[in-house]
Amino acid sequence: MNILKVALMACVLSHFSCKVNDHNLKTTEIKVEAPFKMPTIKIPDFSNCKQFLITDFGAVLGDKELISKAIADAITEANKNAGGVVVIPEGEWITKKIHLKSNVNLHLNKGAVLLFSENPQDYLPAVHTTWEGMECYNYSPLIYAFNCENIAITGPGKLKAKMDVWEKWFARPEPHMQSLKRLYNLAAYNKPVAQRQMVNDTAHFRPQFIQFNRSKHILLEGVSIENSPFWTIHPYLSKDVVIRNLNVYAHGHNNDGVDPEMSENVLIENCVFDQGDDAIAVKSGRNQDAWRLNTPCKNIVMRHCTMKNGHQLLAIGSELSGGIENVFVENCKVVDGAKMFHLVFIKTNERRGGYVKNIYVENIRAGAIQNGILGIETDVFYQWRDLVPTIERRLTPIHDVYLKNVKATKTEFLSRILGQEALPVKNIFLNNVEVDSISQQKHIHEHVLNFSTTPN
Template sequence: MKHTLVCTILFCYSIVVSVAKDIPSTKIKVQAPFGVRTIKVPDFSRSKEFKITDFGAVSGNKASISQAIAKAIDHANKTGGGVVVVPPGEWLTGKVHLKSNVNLHLSKDAVLLFSEDPADYLPAVPSTWEGMECYNYSPLIYAYKCKNVAITGEGKIKAQMDVWKTWFTRPKAHMESIKRLYNLAQAYAPVTERQMVNDTAHLRPQFVQFNRCENVLIEGITITNSPFWTIHPYLSNNVVIRKVNVYAHGHNNDGVDPEMSQNVLIEDCIFDQGDDAIAIKSGRNPEGWRLKTPSKNVIIRNCTVKNGHQLIALGSELSGGIENVFVDNCTVLDGAKLNHLLFIKTNERMGGYVKNIHFTNITSGKIDLGIVGIETDVLYQWRTLVPTVVRRLTPIQDIYLENVKATNVKFISRIIGQKELPVKNVSLRNVKAESVTEKQHIHENAVGLKLE
């Protein structure tokens, strides 16, 4: 079948997709304080199904399953799109690389179990590590420059963790490797020169990464465990994540990390995390400055958090900027281990900006720290690992919280701006806790505050 080359310009980068014909898409209209957003998602309702068992998958045989999934995906892509079906049962596999116009569908009682052998995620692919682009182990499920791609169904995807757990620690060799990557990014070295698969780096891959993709849907599935960030839409446009149940309690196990992505809807999901439930990011230092693509028009609604560091974190990688975020009608269950409901974190190296953040109708039990925290000197291990090469502060402004309540907190708000660039225009309306054990409001270098 003759293929056509379709070049779509998306934000400040290009996506090149080779397909026979795009499948249909549907439009979701979402009302937000920054206007009605229209998000496209692929529609596979009339697409042909391709069972992996028809392509040679044999239960218990990792090689046959990995090859069958790849063949089915390739066939669906080349024949105009389709649904690759994983039937009931446990299916051990290596990496899964999606292609345009393909829906990976997990049937009820299906478990796609991912190998813990790092060799199964080679060769290295274009990916990221904490906001810096590099070549690294492939994410377990990976889509690169794809259009109309989905993961759906009532089944499960699960990562085996014994090997990845040994990579959680950050020994000297690992720290030297991320220092090398930082310096390469700081020097604007080509990404092809940032090869991070070696004996010392041990940069764990994301579980699911959509890298430079358009029209993405994840719906219905359960995700258990993750080597690193769990769901990572990166430089992608039109992303819907709904009715997804995530349980991941390893190191850096955020639930969803939209990074330099736009028109994102996350709804009706359950998060039980070892890190932030949802962390919105936009690149670290020169990476965000180089790619010039903010995370923008992100809507999060009707989600439940069982555990996590934050309900919503913005940063600390935010050098490309974050704007137009709407979080509404979310619940943090009593007994969850949480630091903040909303935490905005940056430092003197990030630059970027944060603006127009709306946080409404949120309920929570006890919070270890407070409802909202804004800090401008969060550097973690980078403080002593590498010096500040370029100093760029982060303007933070127009943060609106309304109808937010918790039971027990240390503080309602803690806002620590910088003297030369105060945090501006933070509004708290009907933001309350039943018990405040330390101080209601802790503010330094903040102007235009409204407390109602």
């Protein structure tokens, strides 16, 4: 009993509170301060759980089949134990896909590397996943959790993707574009997800590295991540997610760092992102598919992070059809020499609908930014503009965006806000937002109501 009291006292002193269940799996509650009402986030604590070493399940260095089977068997045993830690020891362990189960912590020891195969066949059979905001059956994410709770990926080791095949799929030739069109129409006309089978010889829809799908109470802590076929970390329709103390490097096509999508109560802190696309991209699905799911992305907090590269520090959209609200980014920095277009970029188009509101960005420092501090555009289509028609037109209300204490050395503009005449962007407040050198126009605005900029 005294030991239990000491453990509970330690939790209180570290601003956490713990609950102990009938097993050895505990729950940690994290309270996060934000400019909006932020619910307490509940994540698992596996510190007292039994460990399952993969070499005890037959893993042998260099043997992909034995390693993959051992990891799967260890996950099954940990799940049966109602709380367990699957341990990856020191060494480079090549593996196929990993499917997590509830009450399981995948832990990588110091010096451990999980090297994910470059063979697409190792990520079959197809699973219920997404491609750019549309649900479908596609290659499994390299690490995948579906309808799980109390899951974690932790430790000082590394997750690494072999890119031999995936990098060849970065190109988007005509057969790939035709597959995009097919999925767009299947989703637009509400065809069952089971009919949206996108694995064939030519679609080449690359899988996410890590996807938490319809899951809750999730911890991702400590690991390094190198390379990714597609989006790196993708909490999708998930709740209570903590991502902290990561070092992420992925410079391939569409290599966002974290893409919270239709998820809520997400904390991202003390991470380093070095990305080939957006560092953090908050999303909520595309068009009719998201209107069907009707789930906003909300209560997203990112703090104390460093960006070495990335298209934007914070991107919102363009897949935002379920709505995005309550996003708070604070005390982050972009290193000098980083290649970045905007610090904050909100993007949508006439097909998206949804909404964006209550976006707060505070205490940010950056060097030179290629375009500007704040960009809001309502006509962003990329390759989709001429690929497929607009089936139903829905505009996106965008309002209540607050930037405070933001500093960069050089930009083209401070803000560029391109609203629509039928639905102007409104309530945009910049307080002590400064750039040492602006090469073009300070503010470029179309169809904006109630814009304010003030010194501190």
